[in-house]
Amino acid sequence: MSDARIETVLGPLLRIARRRQLLVSVWAHHCDWGVALVGMIAMVGTLAARGELAPAWWFVLAASLVPVIATLLAYRTLPSPRALLREIDGSLDNHDLLGAAYEFAAGSEEDSVGADADFVRSAKSSIYTSAAKHASEVCVSGIFSLRRYRLRRADLAVVCALVAAVLVPATSPDPAVTDATEAAIEPPLPAPAVEPRTRALVAPLRRELADLRVNDDELGALASALDRLLEAVHPDDAHLERALTELDALEAALERLQQASRDDLWIDPELLGAGVREIAEQLRTEEGGRPIARALGELDATGVEAALARALDSERRGGDDGEDSSQNARRERLLRRVSEGVERALKRQTKTAEELQTLERRLARNSSDDDPRAARRAREAAPSKERLERLRRRQRAEQRARDRLDRLRREARNLRRRSREPAPSHVEGSSGPEGERPARAGDEGARARPERALIEGLADATDRVSRSQRMTRTQAAVKAAGRTLRRLADDGTRSRSMEAHAEAFARAAQGERAAPGAQGTRANAGAPLQAAGDAEPRALTMSTEGSPASRSGQGNGAGAASAGPSPHLFGADEVALPAEDEVNPTSRSLAGTPGPGTSRAVTIHEATQRGFANTTYEDVFTDYRGFAQSALDDETIPTSQRDAARRYFRLIQPRK
Amino acid sequence: MAEPITAPSDSSLQAIQDAARDVEALTRELQQIVVGQRTTLSGIITCMLAGGHALLEGVPGLGKTLMIRALARAVQLKFSRVQFTPDLMPADILGTSILIHDSDGVRGLRFEPGPVFANVLLADEINRATPKTQSALLEAMEEKQITTNGATRPLPDPFFVLATQNPLEQEGTYPLPEAQLDRFFFKLQVEFPSEAELVEILNRTTGTQAEPSLARLDGARLREIQGLCRSLPAPPSLHRYVARLVRATHPGTPDAPPMVKKFIRYGASPRGAQALVMAAKIQAALNERLFPSVEDVREVLFAALTHRVARNFEGEAEGVTPEAILEEVSAHIRPD
Structure with missing residues (x-):
């Protein structure tokens, strides 16, 4: 309807x-x-x-x-x-x-x-x-x-x-090119698990590790493990925590490896390396020594062994076949260069002996019995003793290196002397070609032994230097990786903290109160600072004092890359990450300036908390205004008195 | 299938038009005595047609008493006036029992009715009396009866209270209790006359012009118009709109606008909603319409609700007027 x-x-x-x-x-x-x-x-x-x-x-x-x-x-x-x-x-x-x-x-x-x-x-x-x-x-x-x-x-x-x-002009691709391109298109790579920024951060380190993991030994395996770790690193907390744990394990393994190499038979690689470099320098000017110099420069022990063996062998064969004195002269020059290189290296002086003597004298002076402060000095000398022990160990290692180099020089001299000796035409008790052959074979064996000793000694020295350098580089890479991972973790924490701070400021601007501890992970979620006492409301001033902010990297070295053989190792600082700020605010209770009347004051000791000092007066005002309003509502009061009460509260109301 | 529209019955429309004409004539008659103040007059007549009471607020000398006296004469109703003072007692308004001796010498108590026993009661400067005396009018205004000495006595029908108060002189005055304020149908502001109106007042009152005879409506016709206005049908959406409007004046309701939540202590009562609908119907009738609309409600919103919303201290301290708050409420609440 x-x-x-x-x-x-x-x-x-x-x-x-x-x-x-x-x-x-x-x-x-x-x-x-x-x-x-x-x-x-x-x-x-x-x-x-x-x-x-x-x-x-x-x-x-x-x-x-x-x-x-x-x-x-x-x-x-x-x-x-x-x-x-x-x-x-x-x-x-x-x-x-x-x-x-x-x-x-x-x-x-x-x-x-x-x-x-x-x-x-x-x-x-x-x-x-x-x-x-x-x-x-x-x-x-x-x-x-x-x-x-x-x-x-x-x-x-x-x-x-x-x-x-x-x-925009239309693109018309060449059909042939298009077909070829389409044919050559490979299946798409899987999406990278690591975000581009993190990948860019670890890329230089991974390039460094690519050189280190070519060797098939413990250091190579360690570099490979570190490379895998960096490849899979992800900037979230769980990944970073696990990566740091794995990195600690790698660092410990590297430490063990280093300790094992510095045993009692440790040969100082610096002095040995100086000898290798000097030999390479000497051989570079020699015609037959360039391949050896190249291998020495690359610290390729196998290459050194092969190149030196080939050079000595060819010179010997040349001498045998053509009776050519120039071949012997070249061999002579080659061995002389080796000797000169070694001698130049042996002339290098280190400061180890001098430092050792100075330290020993100082310790001896401090340990005199008639000194009443001997006990305290003994305590203070404990680190010096450790250093003394290190210096002695180093001195022994340097001495071993000198011995090794000296042996190389002797081998080279020995070979040179044998090279200068004329080859015997015959051996007593033998005659004719049949009798010469065993004698020549014996002479050959006598010359081959010092040759083999020289070749193996130089290759061993090269290998030791190479291994030491790789050890240092791996150590630097591990440290750089640690810094990068920690910086990533700090970056995430700082980002979350900044977000929390921004939210807290936004709420504070709206006049809301903060939830306890909502201002960030590193901020102090303390209770509001309370101050009470006899004070005039306007005379009471509240303040918060904190220790000055300190920049990280000044004391703990968190932001500086350590010096090492790889100057191109990138730290996190080089990708323009923000520096870390740490503020340690401290709360202080302050008494108000004495004056008539009692007032209450509450303030928050961080600006990110919601609430400011004038909230106090608002609260007091609200309380008393409520009392007055109740009286005005419930009691019979003449209008003039009502107006007087209202005017009073209007005059003293807090300013917005 | 469409239902054919029935032939128009003009009886209702005709009755409304007659009523509107009578009221218009009454207003014109009153205008012969009261210069200007058409809005106030219209508000008083609306109160009377609704059977409610009006509270007039204005500075002295604006013709409030004259206006009410003239209205009582025009509708041929019994009029009485009480000047409220701090020492006025309830018995001075309601009446009291007095000891009498009849012709036989028998003594007894006889109730002597007070000035409240009239059709139109002018309570002049009502806020000068104490709350006890003010509350003597509570039963009279709502129940149209009084109770004294255990006896309940009905008041004449119709019964209107037209009260005045002076907003300036606050010394020695007592604000009306909320319960009594709520019983006033309208609170009307009596504005100061314009220059032309003031000149006309001077012409009329300082010369020898004879006072016109006022007799336009009698009590029976007034009651008939009241019944007509009440009979007007109101759309259901209008009732819903008024209900939402009144609820929105309460700070605790979710529909309340921010201004209400901040500055209002409590909002209008259901009497306010009744007053809005009734006044809207009268507005429609006086405009010769058969149903009230949202525009009618908005027209009477201030008069019906300004005295029914109580501001909190903050509202009073900030100087936020009830009119501004109701304007916000009106803009905030939309009809269906």
């Missing part, structure tokens, strides 16, 4: 109004975002189609979906019939006649019962008649008018981009 009444009175108008409203709403969506979206799709489609990245019909389909989406959105937000009629009534200024008629028509006739039922029915009937008359005269298009489209900046930008996309 009610539906029929609505249909009679307002049905046509409602249908037209809904259709019109839908159209207006769809058009509004197009003006708001539809045009820009279609333009963007067209731009992307143009670029994609020209670059043959995607078929054009994809974008045509996407653009055609925009009106559909706009229509769906408009349909979802279409107002109810009552709201539509209220809008029409508002436009016609007829005091909601159509809306009231709709509501009365939708209602039940039983509403109008009682003494004035006839009057109500009559009134409603009049309302229906009047509403039907108005509804037939309503011009919906004048009420729900289409919004005029205005070109906005966003639309203009999209149009410009579209024009630019149209003007």
Whole structure:
């Protein structure tokens, strides 16, 4: 019944109004975002189609979906019939006649019962008649008018981009090249597990490790393990913690390796290395010694062994075959160069002996019995004794190195002497060619032994130097990796702390109170600083003192790369990471300036906490104002006195 | 199938139009005595048609008493006036029992009705009396009856209280209790007249112009118009709108705008909602319409609710007026 009444009175108008409203709403969506979206799709489609990245019909389909989406959105937000009629009534200024008629028509006739039922029915009937008359005269298009489209900046930008996309020349790839390229396209690599920034951070270190892990020994295995660790490093907490644990294990293994190498037979690699370098320098100027010098420069023990053996062998064969004195001269020069190199190295003086003597004298002076402060000095001398022990060990290692070099020199001299000796034409007890052959074989064996000793000695020295250098480089790499991982961890912590601080400041700006400990992981989540005492409210000043901020790297060396044989090892500092700030605020309780009256004061000792010093006065004011308000509400007080109380509190209210 | 619209019955519309004409004529008659103040007059007449009471607030000398006296004469109702003072007692308003001797010499108590027994009671400067005396009017205003010495006595019908108060002189005054404020249908501000109105006042009151005779409505016609106004049908959405509007004046409700939450101690009572709907119906009737609309409600919003919302200390200290808060509420609450 009610539906029929609505249909009679307002049905046509409602249908037209809904259709019109839908159209207006769809058009509004197009003006708001539809045009820009279609333009963007067209731009992307143009670029994609020209670059043959995607078929054009994809974008045509996407653009055609925009009106559909706009229509769906408009349909979802279409107002109810009552709201539509209220809008029409508002436009016609007829005091909601159509809306009231709709509501009365939708209602039940039983509403109008009682003494004035006839009057109500009559009134409603009049309302229906009047509403039907108005509804037939309503011009919906004048009420729900289409919004005029205005070109906005966003639309203009999209149009410009579209024009630019149209003007971009189309790429037409050579079919042959395309086929070849397509044939050569490899399957895509799996997505990297490590983020680009972290990968860039560890890349120099990994390049360094690539050189170190070529050797098939313990150091090579250790470098390989470190490289795998850096390859899989990820900047989240769990990964970094595990990586640091593994790194500690690698560091311990390296330490064990280093301790094992510095046994009682440890030969000082620096002095040995100096000898190797000097020999290489000497041989570089010699014609047959260049391959040996190159191998020595690269610290390639196998290469040294092979090159030296080849040089000595060829010289010997040359002497045998052609009886050429020039061959012997070259061999002589080669061995002389080796001897000179070794001698130059042996002439190098280290400061170890001098330091040792100085330290021994000092310790001897401090340990004299007649000194009353002997006990204290003995305690202070403990580190010096350790250093003394280290220096003695080093001196022994240097002596071994000198011995090794001296042996090389002797081998070289021995060979030179043998080379200068003329080859015996015959041996007693033998005659003819048959008798010469065993004698020559014996002579050959006598010359081969010092040759082999020289070759093996030089190769061994080279190997020791190489191993020592790789040990140092690996050690530096492990330390650099540790710094990088710790910096990544600190970076994450700092980032979270900054986010927490920013959030805390935002809340403080809104006047909220902080949850305890919500300001960051390193900040002190202390309780508010309390100060109480007899003080005038305005005379009481609260402050917080903290120790000056210290920069890391000044004391613990967290930010500096250690010197080593690999100057190109990158630390985290070289990728422009922010320096670490550490602030250690301390809380202090302060007594107020003595004065009349008692006041309370509460302040927060960090700016990131919510709440400031004037909150105190607000609280006190709020308390007393509440008491006064209660009295004003509950008691009979003349108006003048009320006004006086209100004026008083108005005058003393805290300033915003 | 569409239901045919029944032939228009003009009886209701005609009755409303007649009532509107009578009220308009009454207003015109009153305008012969009271210069200007059309809004205030319209508010007083609305109160009377709704069967409610009005509180007039204005500085002295603006013609408040004259306006009410003229209205009582125009509707041919019994009028009485009480000047409220701090020493006024409830019995001075309600009446008291006095000892009498009849002709036979028998002594007995007889109730002597007070000035409250009238159709129109002018309570002049009501805030000068103590709360005890002010509260003597509570039963009279709401129940239209009084109870003294254990006997309940009905008041004449119709019964209106038209009270005045001076906003300037606060020395020795007592603000009206909220319970009594709530019983006033409207609180009307009597504005200072414009220059032209002031000139007209001078012309009328300083010359020899004869006082016009006022007799436009009698009590029966007044009650008839009251019934007509009450009979107007109101759309359900209007009731919902008024309910939301009144609830939004309470700071504890979720629909309350921020201004209400900050500056209001408590909001309007259900009497406020009743007053809004009733006043909207009267507005519609006086404009010859058969139903009240949202615009009618907004028109009477300030008069009906300003005295029903109590500001907290912060609101008073900030100088936020109830009108500003109600404006915010009206803008915040939208009809269906």
